[in-house]
Amino acid sequence: MMRSLLCTLFLFSSAVSLHADSPDSKKRAWETIETNGHPTARHEAALVGFQNKLYLLGGRRINPVDVYDPATNVWSAKSETPLELHHFQGVVVEDAIYLMGAMTGPYPKETPLEKVVVYHPSEDRFDFVHSIPESRRRGGAGAIFHDGWIYLVGGITNGHIDGCRRWFDRYDPKTGMWEILPDAPHERDHFQAAIIGNRLYAAGGRVTSKRDNAVFSQTISKIDVYDFDAGKWLSPDQCPDLPTQRAGNSVVAIEGKLVVGCGESADQKQAHDEVEVFDPETKSWSAWPYMNQGRHGTGLVQIGESLYTASGSGNRGGGPELESTERLLLKE
Template identity: 85%
Template sequence: MSLVQAESPDPGLEVWKTIATEGHPTARHEAALVGFQNKLYLLGGRRINPVDVYDPKTNVWTANSETPMELHHFQGVVVEDAIYLMGAMTGPYPRETPLEKVVVYHPAEDRFDFVHSIPESRRRGGAGAVYHDGWIYLIGGITNGHVDGCRPWFDRYDPKTGVWEIMPDAPHMRDHFQAAVIGNRLYAAGGRVTSKRDNAVFSQTISKLDVYDFEIGEWLPAEQCPDLPTKRAGNSVVAIEGKLVVGGGESADQKPAHDQIEVFDPATKEWASWPSLVQGRHGTGLVRIGDSLFTASGSGNRGGGPELTTTERLVLTQ
């Protein structure tokens, strides 16, 4: 797998720009940025925060209700008219606690629900989560905050019935990462093995992506999986037009959060560099709405700060 300084994926691709919005998102990190009905929803993060909503049509951020408790280190998943906060933890660093139940946010009602119980032996935070064919799939994660307990676990959860099924372990244990689905394949990208017990909070980043093929029901062998050109955790992942976009993150290699945007094309099996973020950040997300890719909030350095209130936009087409 090679990194190529490719042509822009679209002739209209420009550079990231910081938007002068009306209002701004609450400064936070280890939160989830989710696209729902053409708006950005920023949920969770350290401390108890409001759900902040950005409407690109009006360029306005507004604050909805606060989370019912501190919720962080999760990837938000949209299922029909709700957002599922999968793999969430609560509590302070370094011994955060995984949640006992699945938390759901209903945007139309600005309401949170605690729904189905998570099996005690599969509770963790900092995991990747995707929705595919009626199931939410949860990959990796860590059971004991930042202290230890990184896992290669792979599970699926039926949001309608609460059924929880254990799947074959992923090839690599990892936490602090995100995942996405392209076609019939799941891609787990970035992350690390966090172990404060071993004085290795940031250093054990993972280059190899894990790829699960839903059609054959197996993880692909390592030689068929790409390596992330810039190793980092706390990164954001989104699928755009059949390509995997990996952005931001943190690592032991540098104090500032990463600003790189690297894009994998499964058709060519090559990586391309897209324009870098204006401000490197981790602990947030990447969301496509219409012709633009957005990110907001997050932490500007490795670790807990500075927490950002900026919103960035990359125009994909003209």
């Protein structure tokens, strides 16, 4: 009852109008799945969809790669990462998963990786491949694959101390070529990106600065949008604002819409459980069902007609680390 009242008040008071959208709360809700086995509890990891399975990679400490098969409802553990890898968005390219824009080491002065790391699921094997230019190394960045290139946007160069960037680059996974592109309109780290049509959306995140005692507070409402056809970033007045500001959030594109869930902020101790969806065609936001457990530092992955999330941290910061798996049915 209290959640319903608060939601109603929010919908009428928010500067961004939200409306119910399919899947709507009347018919569907997130389900906490009783799986056979569990993923290793972790956060600041990447949850990636590959060949109709979930792959959970990295996170604080050295962890195994955990794989969930929805067809069998089984979680299984594979090889451990070759070093501690965290704060990255995994990218699938053909038969491999690329780990870029990542950091290693303990809080608060984590170190950006020097090389691109590639995981080969069929062989359960990691490779260190091309070097990342020293002047463009950072973690907590958004990463996506588009038209043969991996695009990397934003990130932070000095762990959680400072060094948030507006950087925008692209990398050719076949040749190792690295190109510097025009900076994004906003500095941001601890976020994810997605592609809809021929546009990149960098959504959520914050400007992390422990040096200024502002680790969680400087979240960003504006979503930056890059138009590949025009070869430029849209002006901020052409871009949407995220209804609920948060960092450490997860982003996925589903049927031409931008889905933003999970996250952490200075506004509340609990990790965010809101799922908000932007439709570029109507330029409107919709509210999807709340997750059963708020979490940050993980991902959202669509497999078939279901949306999945797993693991992550239940509160802002480092814990409690979760081992649960949730699913939202997108269609009957």
